[in-house]
Amino acid sequence: MALEITNLKRAFKFKKDGEMVNLPDPNVDFTAAEVLQFYSMQHPVLTTATIAGPSIEEDKAVYEFKTTVGTKG
Incomplete structure (x- = not known):
């Protein structure tokens, strides 16, 4: 045997208005930081986000972009 x-495969997600938004991998050659920068043009809340992960979910390595905008404390 x-x-x-x-x-x-990589996947990216972040929480917006209490809902998880899933983002596809725009380019396999990008680092997770470059993907964050790429998506921050479409989702301005990601400009101050940090990267968590990857965690393995099914057959994907999932990175979560964590934002602190709109949270107290």
Whole structure:
């Protein structure tokens, strides 16, 4: 029995108005920070976000962009 090595696909998500927004990987050559910068043009709330992860969910490596805008404390 031979082992098969596969790369996990990446996915990105962030919480907006209490709902999780899923974002596809725009370019596999981008780092997670470059993906965050790419999506911050479309979602300005991500300009101050931090990156958490990856966590493995099903067959994907999922990164979460965590924002502090609109939270108290």
